[in-house]
Amino acid sequence: MAQKLELLPAVDVRDGQAVRLVHGESGTETSYGSPLEAALTWQRAGAEWLHLVDLDAAFGTGDNRELIAEVAGAMDLKVELSGGIRDDASLAAALATGCTRVNLGTAALETPEWVAKVIAEHGDKIAVGLDVRGTTLRGRGWTRDGGDLYETLARLDSEGCARYVVTDIAKDGTLQGPNLELLRNVCAATDKPVVASGGVSSLDDLRALAGLVPLGIEGAIVGKALYAEAFTLEEALEAVEAVSR
Numbered sequence: 501m502a503q504k505l506e507l508l509p510a511v512d513v514r515d516g517q518a519v520r521l522v523h524g525e526s527g528t529e530t531s532y533g534s535p536l537e538a539a540l541t542w543q544r545a546g547a548e549w550l551h552l553v554d555l556d557a558a559f560g561t562g563d564n565r566e567l568i569a570e571v572a573g574a575m576d577l578k579v580e581l582s583g584g585i586r587d588d589a590s591l592a593a594a595l596a597t598g599c600t601r602v603n604l605g606t607a608a609l610e611t612p613e614w615v616a617k618v619i620a621e622h623g624d625k626i627a628v629g630l631d632v633r634g635t636t637l638r639g640r641g642w643t644r645d646g647g648d649l650y651e652t653l654a655r656l657d658s659e660g661c662a663r664y665v666v667t668d669i670a671k672d673g674t675l676q677g678p679n680l681e682l683l684r685n686v687c688a689a690t691d692k693p694v695v696a697s698g699g700v701s702s703l704d705d706l707r708a709l710a711g712l713v714p715l716g717i718e719g720a721i722v723g724k725a726l727y728a729e730a731f732t733l734e735e736a737l738e739a740v741e742a743v744s745r
């Protein structure tokens with residue numbers, strides 16, 4: 501039996517609300533109400549993971565730290581926490597939520613020494629989010645260029661980074677399908693597991709990602725497709741289970 505693709509339904513929080521953005525652009529929010537209710541909905545549907553993002557912290561427009569801690573604390577499932585984790589204090593607050601791992605974006609581009617240190621200290625509790633346009637990384641709410649994808653990947657690999665969360669910004673929030681070519685290329689460049697993010701629109705997209713598990717794709721973040729009810733989480737879990745049988 502092949503390894504099953506892990507599914508990570510996303511709850512992105514802006515100004516206290518669960519939202520989805522298009523291309524990660526501030527101002528494109530569609531609101532989906534209470535983040536806790538959204539997270540509990542995915543948990544009740546059988547999710548094993550939650551991808552929980554503090555978008556205000558990522559954009560530098562404040563934070564939702566207490567709410568994020570409340571959501572993470574209410575979950576029985578595994579939580580991957582992202583957004584604004586850039587120094588010792590924000591990392592300590594993130595880990596104190598009891599999350600399974602954190603996902604660092606901007607810090608990996610702007611403070612590589614600190615990221616190397618926390619990778620050495622925390623091992624697989626640290627993932628790095630590689631958020632790209634083409635092959636150029638973007639940080640600070642995806643508003644600033646942050647270097648070349650493959651150079652950064654090689655550096656992080658050499659520092660022992662445990663896994664990567666790869667987002668094609670051009671696909672994120674668009675329901676246009678994941679960038680399979682990018683994901684194949686990243687998997688070819690690292691031996692570490694890769695979580696795919698951006699563009700999932702259908703069960704066929706999830707089946708295509710499940711087909712990349714042997715290359716190193718470990719999981720897929722699903723956002724807008726679930727909120728737009730393109731399929732249910734139960735259907736998604738069944739679809740990836742079927743590929744692994």
Ligand SMILES: O=C(O)c1ccccc1N[C@@H]1O[C@H](COP(=O)(O)O)[C@@H](O)[C@H]1O
Nearest residue numbers: 524558582583584604605606629641642
């Ligand atoms: O998830 C989004 O839609 C998103 C949009 C714009 C910016 C960030 C976004 N998401 C997450 O934020 C972290 C990066 O945060 P930081 O740079 O470490 O502060 C990234 O990993 C995405 O998961």
